[in-house]
Amino acid sequence: MDSRKIFSGPIDFLKSAPGLEFLPEPDFTEIAFAGRSNVGKSSLINALTNRNGLARASNTPGRTQELNFFDVGNPPLFRIVDMPGYGFAKAPPATVKKWRYLVNDYLRGRQVLKRAFLLIDCRRGVGEVDRDIMKMMDEAAVSYRIVITKADKVKASELEKVKTAIIAEIAKHPAAFPEISVTSAEKKGGIDELRDAVLEAVST
Numbered sequence: 573m574d575s576r577k578i579f580s581g582p583i584d585f586l587k588s589a590p591g592l593e594f595l596p597e598p599d600f601t602e603i604a605f606a607g608r609s610n611v612g613k614s615s616l617i618n619a620l621t622n623r624n625g626l627a628r629a630s631n632t633p634g635r636t637q638e639l640n641f642f643d644v645g646n647p648p649l650f651r652i653v654d655m656p657g658y659g660f661a662k663a664p665p666a667t668v669k670k671w672r673y674l675v676n677d678y679l680r681g682r683q684v685l686k687r688a689f690l691l692i693d694c695r696r697g698v699g700e701v702d703r704d705i706m707k708m709m710d711e712a713a714v715s716y717r718i719v720i721t722k723a724d725k726v727k728a729s730e731l732e733k734v735k736t737a738i739i740a741e742i743a744k745h746p747a748a749f750p751e752i753s754v755t756s757a758e759k760k761g762g763i764d765e766l767r768d769a770v771l772e773a774v775s776t
């Protein structure tokens with residue numbers, strides 16, 4: 573599969589699922605993107621799919637508490653799932669609880685989910701809220717790959733430190749993929765490699 577071709581071909585928003593009853597039929601392989609609010613998830617999905625505004629890059633963190641599904645290819649080869657962001661400071665407990673139920677149920681019950689890509693801002697590293705979802709994925713046996721975002725924001729030496737720390741961290745997590753990706757949506761760094769990593773996950 574030529575990843576550049578696939579990601580410049582048709583990619584269409586399918587639906588939003590604010591609850592499990594709204595999930596699409598599990599007819600295609602799914603690849604999910606997760607990360608704390610403001611990690612750069614919308615920007616990265618837009619860079620990956622080579623279009624602006626597919627995933628809304630919003631400045632109001634935590635507004636979307638939904639799973640968003642996109643068909644890649646027509647007919648679809650697989651689906652991208654934009655998972656709701658987490659870890660925003662002022663979320664009411666009821667919102668956090670709703671997020672946990674939705675994400676946990678999706679992770680545990682979704683046979684077609686092949687891999688999640690868990691985004692980590694290089695300036696923040698892995699935090700408690702990230703460990704929370706890593707644990708959920710470990711327990712659900714959902715394979716996940718760590719993707720560093722906003723790599724343009726730090727010096728190369730700083731980036732190396734963050735990578736080393738993350739690689740040490742994931743060694744403790746059974747479902748974590750041993751390799752990580754480094755990206756900058758802003759400078760389009762690591763995007764082709766991420767496309768390859770997505771297709772590799774699809775064909776696993």
Ligand SMILES: Nc1nc2c(ncn2[C@@H]2O[C@H](COP(=O)(O)OP(=O)(O)O)[C@@H](O)[C@H]2O)c(=O)[nH]1
Nearest residue numbers: 609610611612613614615629630722756757758
């Ligand atoms: N410097 C830099 N800023 C980025 C990058 N990706 C996203 N941002 C910025 O980070 C903020 C949050 O991005 P967004 O994609 O909306 O994050 P989301 O909440 O995870 O969907 C926005 O102000 C983006 O412009 C990147 O690769 N480099």
Ligand SMILES: [Mg+2]
Nearest residue numbers: 614628629630
């Ligand atoms: Mg977003």
